[in-house]
Structures are given as structure tokens and as C-alpha cells.
Amino acid sequence: MxxxxxxxxxxxxxxxxxxxxxxxxxxxxxxxxxxxxxxxxxxxxxxxxxxxxxxxxxxxxxxxxxxxxxxxxxxxxxxxxxxxxxxxxxxxxxxxxxxxxxxxxxxxxxxxxxxxxxxxxxxxxxxxxxxxxxxxxxxxxxxxxxxxxxxxxxxxxAGTSASFIEAAQVCIANGRYSSGQVNGDSWLGDGSHCDGFLSGSSIGAGSNVGAGASLTDCVVLAGANIGAGASLTRCLVGEGAGVAAGAEFSDTIVGHHAHAE
Structure with a gap:
């Protein structure tokens, strides 16, 4: 802060x-x-x-x-x-x-x-x-x-993981963001890159979503990396965290700078 x-x-x-x-x-x-x-x-x-x-x-x-x-x-x-x-x-x-x-x-x-x-x-x-x-x-x-x-x-x-994701979606739907851009019902922060599929998700600045990865109702914070072909549903991914290629997670929190396989 x-x-x-x-x-x-x-x-x-x-x-x-x-x-x-x-x-x-x-x-x-x-x-x-x-x-x-x-x-x-x-x-x-x-x-x-x-x-x-x-x-x-x-x-x-x-x-x-x-x-x-x-x-x-x-x-x-x-x-x-x-x-x-x-x-x-x-x-x-x-x-x-x-x-x-x-x-x-x-x-x-x-x-x-x-x-x-x-x-x-x-x-x-x-x-x-x-x-x-x-x-x-x-x-x-x-x-x-x-x-x-x-x-x-x-x-x-936004005091629970589910409501944190909902809060991000509400911000997208109501134009409550000051940077980045909206693509459909998802938001991509400045410098982020997505070669996968997004639905109701937020991708933080400088984060990368690999080819064929699928994210539904997720929040990915800045500087994170989602490996190719990974599948995430209702997940929170912390700053600088990584998700391995092909990994599948739902209702999961990946901590800051952690790596999930």
C-alpha cells in the first residue's frame, strides 16, 4: 500500500x-x-x-x-x-x-x-x-x-475468495478500472499476454497465460504465469506465482510467488 x-x-x-x-x-x-x-x-x-x-x-x-x-x-x-x-x-x-x-x-x-x-x-x-x-x-x-x-x-x-472473484467481475461489468483493457467479460492488465481462453477472469499487469490454457471465473494477480494447456476454474493466483503447463485446478488459491503443479 x-x-x-x-x-x-x-x-x-x-x-x-x-x-x-x-x-x-x-x-x-x-x-x-x-x-x-x-x-x-x-x-x-x-x-x-x-x-x-x-x-x-x-x-x-x-x-x-x-x-x-x-x-x-x-x-x-x-x-x-x-x-x-x-x-x-x-x-x-x-x-x-x-x-x-x-x-x-x-x-x-x-x-x-x-x-x-x-x-x-x-x-x-x-x-x-x-x-x-x-x-x-x-x-x-x-x-x-x-x-x-x-x-x-x-x-x-470481498472478504472470501469467491467474493473477491465476484468483486473483480463486478468491476469489469461496471467499468471500474483505471488501466488495462476489457476483452469480452474479462480484463487484461497492462503488459499482460494471453494465448489462452478467458471467461469472467482478470489477468494482472505483466502476467502471461500460455497457449491453450483455459481460465473461468479466475483472478490472476500481477506478474504471474499460467502454463500452456492449464485449466483453472474459480481460482486466485497470487503475484509472481506460477501454474504448471497442463495443470488442472478448481476453487484453489495459489499464493504469492508459489508454484502449483
Missing amino acids: KSFFADASLPYEVVLSVEEKALGTGGAIALARPHLTGEGPVLVLNGDLVSSVDVAALAAHHRTTGATATLSLWEVEDPSRFGVCELDDAGFIRRFQEKPERGTEFSNLINAGCYLIERDALAGLASEPHSIEREVFPGIAETGEMFGLVFTGYFVD
Whole structure:
């Protein structure tokens, strides 16, 4: 991440707040608090999400309602991996249910990992591991000062190998890439080369896919090599990794700089 931002030309300053140990969502915000200069609410986005949330609309709703916190909400079929929110008729969140067992949820609306929160609500966050969703949000909801804004479009929590691949496919389908080129339903990064067959896959910069290789629903990161005639389905291939010619894998993760035969 440091090397990425070191080379990036951006109209704003990027400060990396690095955790010595995992601090959870609440502790991580507390650690970054000294860097949150200026005035007004703080925008928080989970880093492992791909979504179409309209941040400007979220901010407008936050100002209009005068809420302490305004959360983006997304409707899912199975909310068991997420924090569930109950919305009243006025659009305020009344209670939370964190990762309920399937069938016990009181709603299918989930916290979509993008929210605005007033600085005063962050002042008491402890600089130790804790969850803002479990320990702070319920209290704000009880005061009637938490608003929820449901959005449509797309949302992917890329926290599993399958959803990471889905996130890449969503980016391709919605034009969410800043380099490389799209070929059909697949993306090829700058300097990559493909002599094989791709379906729903992403090939990172400088990677090579050998003659006759077949990749379906795969993500190959930068500098990897897929041997001729290899067949991969729903696989993640790490940076600088290699897959032997003729190898066959499905639902497999090949680590960075590893070699799979």
C-alpha cells in the first residue's frame, strides 16, 4: 500500500495509519483519529468492499436529518455474514443484530460498510481492539440519531475468495478500472499476454497465460504465469506465482510467488 500511494498522483493527502496489532473497526478509527483534521462529519469506508453507494447522497441525507451517524444499507438474501439493521418508516435505524444465525434475522438490510459519523461520537473510542458496530452503533441507534440510506446497484464484500472473484467481475461489468483493457467479460492488465481462453477472469499487469490454457471465473494477480494447456476454474493466483503447463485446478488459491503443479 505504501508503494502504491508513493507513486500515485492525487489531489489530496494520503496518510497511512498502520496497526501494530489488529484493533477491530473501532480501534482502527481511534488510531487514525489524530489524522482526522478539519471539521464536520467523518466518512468511513471499509476497505474490502466494492459498491455503487452514492457518497454525495449519503452526505446530503446526513446533513438533512441532523443524525449522529448515517449508514449505507444494502438488501441481501442471507445476512448471516453481516450486521443487520432495522429501519423505521422515517428511515432511522432502531436496532442492530450482528451476524445473526440464518433464519433469526429481523431484517435483510445490512450495514454496507460506508457511513458518516459526527466527530463527537468518535471522541470516546478506546485505542484498543473493539468493534464500533457492536459497541458504539447500538447506543446511537437507541437515541434515535442514526439514519439509514438504502442504495441499489451493486455491492460485494470481498472478504472470501469467491467474493473477491465476484468483486473483480463486478468491476469489469461496471467499468471500474483505471488501466488495462476489457476483452469480452474479462480484463487484461497492462503488459499482460494471453494465448489462452478467458471467461469472467482478470489477468494482472505483466502476467502471461500460455497457449491453450483455459481460465473461468479466475483472478490472476500481477506478474504471474499460467502454463500452456492449464485449466483453472474459480481460482486466485497470487503475484509472481506460477501454474504448471497442463495443470488442472478448481476453487484453489495459489499464493504469492508459489508454484502449483
